[in-house]
Amino acid sequence: MTNNNLSVTLLYGGRSPEHEVSLSSAAGVLRALNDNTGHTLTVIGISREGHWFIQDLEAQLHHCREGLPLSIDTTAERRVVVIPGAGLARRNGSALATDCVFPVLHGSYGEDGTLQGLLEMAFIPYVGSGVVGSSVGMDKLRSKQLWQQNDLAVVPYLTTTRDEPAGGLHRRIQTELGYPVFVKPNAAGSSIGISRVAREEELEPALQRAFHVDSCVLVEAALPVREIETAVLGNETPRAFPPGEVIPTHEFYDYDAKYTDPDGAQLVAPADLPAQTAEQIMEISCRAFTAVAAAGLARVDSFIHRETGEVFLNEINTIPGFTPISMYPRMVQSGGVPYGELLQTLITLAMARRDEQSRIDYLAR
Numbered sequence: 001m002t003n004n005n006l007s008v009t010l011l012y013g014g015r016s017p018e019h020e021v022s023l024s025s026a027a028g029v030l031r032a033l034n035d036n037t038g039h040t041l042t043v044i045g046i047s048r049e050g051h052w053f054i055q056d057l058e059a060q061l062h063h064c065r066e067g068l069p070l071s072i073d074t075t076a077e078r079r080v081v082v083i084p085g086a087g088l089a090r091r092n093g094s095a096l097a098t099d100c101v102f103p104v105l106h107g108s109y110g111e112d113g114t115l116q117g118l119l120e121m122a123f124i125p126y127v128g129s130g131v132v133g134s135s136v137g138m139d140k141l142r143s144k145q146l147w148q149q150n151d152l153a154v155v156p157y158l159t160t161t162r163d164e165p166a167g168g169l170h171r172r173i174q175t176e177l178g179y180p181v182f183v184k185p186n187a188a189g190s191s192i193g194i195s196r197v198a199r200e201e202e203l204e205p206a207l208q209r210a211f212h213v214d215s216c217v218l219v220e221a222a223l224p225v226r227e228i229e230t231a232v233l234g235n236e237t238p239r240a241f242p243p244g245e246v247i248p249t250h251e252f253y254d255y256d257a258k259y260t261d262p263d264g265a266q267l268v269a270p271a272d273l274p275a276q277t278a279e280q281i282m283e284i285s286c287r288a289f290t291a292v293a294a295a296g297l298a299r300v301d302s303f304i305h306r307e308t309g310e311v312f313l314n315e316i317n318t319i320p321g322f323t324p325i326s327m328y329p330r331m332v333q334s335g336g337v338p339y340g341e342l343l344q345t346l347i348t349l350a351m352a353r354r355d356e357q358s359r360i361d362y363l364a365r
């Protein structure tokens, strides 16, 4: 089978605070898959409750062409189930042909390895990182640990749990990091639950916000930084594209700067960097990708210290924002690969992983 006429299933929505972001990202992907590839498309929306519903393709294409996000029709007869060892089926049991799933789901139950495990159990190839890459990529602490192990620099940080009294944590911050710090939930995204803390009084409420989202919380030195993002594409031998820069107009790149305030941030691709720095960041980004076992695509976010010029890895996003104006597709496009071609490449990379997996004898003993 060639990879030019496959049954591709777009998955979007999902059980995460980034549900809305997914509806917008998926609209861009659906439109480009339809306009630029010869694949037979199926669209499945996942409700906030986690139920899967097959959508009317034409209705969703109409949304995209109007520049609107996708929607999810949750009529009962649209329910779809995942069958271990078999694939996708409608509620009445009729199979839904799927050669490859294209997940455009951000955050929990989409980007964190759980969906990837479900698809593995159903023998369905999918775009992007596998179980390990997805779950480590979603886990800021484990990503940092793997990067440190590979001699890749990260910002000085501490971790804390609900049991630690704020007073004790405050003393550790004073001795190990110094204020200001960033307090962030370990596994979240879109800046949800993140605060910049300049003094002790602000610590307790910041911890409350973070613990609302995760039971493991990171505290990082808040450094004066430029925020650099790099698109990485590939499997075992990934390539990086020239980095872009996010210049937030808010105190930091918070949820509103990302999504609600149209003037919240300037996205520059490619970033205005000396060639050598750009090369260095591209190299670091590929190593960061490989260190967490990412596959297909990821956006690797790093910081450049404004005074010392040091480069630190911040985080990796294995399913980055994907509207045509999002950073990932923009950086790839400014690096010479059009959006439609990018989507086809991602599908080809997914099928290559499937081919590799098919060489493994799981019953060998």
Ligand SMILES: Nc1ncnc2c1ncn2[C@@H]1O[C@H](COP(=O)(O)OP(=O)(O)O)[C@@H](O)[C@H]1O
Pocket (backbone or CB within 6 Å): 155, 182, 184, 188, 189, 190, 191, 192, 194, 220, 221, 222, 223, 224, 225, 227, 248, 252, 253, 254, 301, 314, 315
């Ligand atoms: N250590 C830090 N120093 C300076 N700014 C930071 C630091 N950590 C986070 N930020 C700011 O907070 C934003 C969100 O943090 P990030 O770790 O990227 O979380 P998310 O996964 O929610 O995007 C960053 O884009 C940046 O603006």
Ligand SMILES: [Mg+2]
Pocket (backbone or CB within 6 Å): 190, 191, 301, 315
């Ligand atoms: Mg971020």
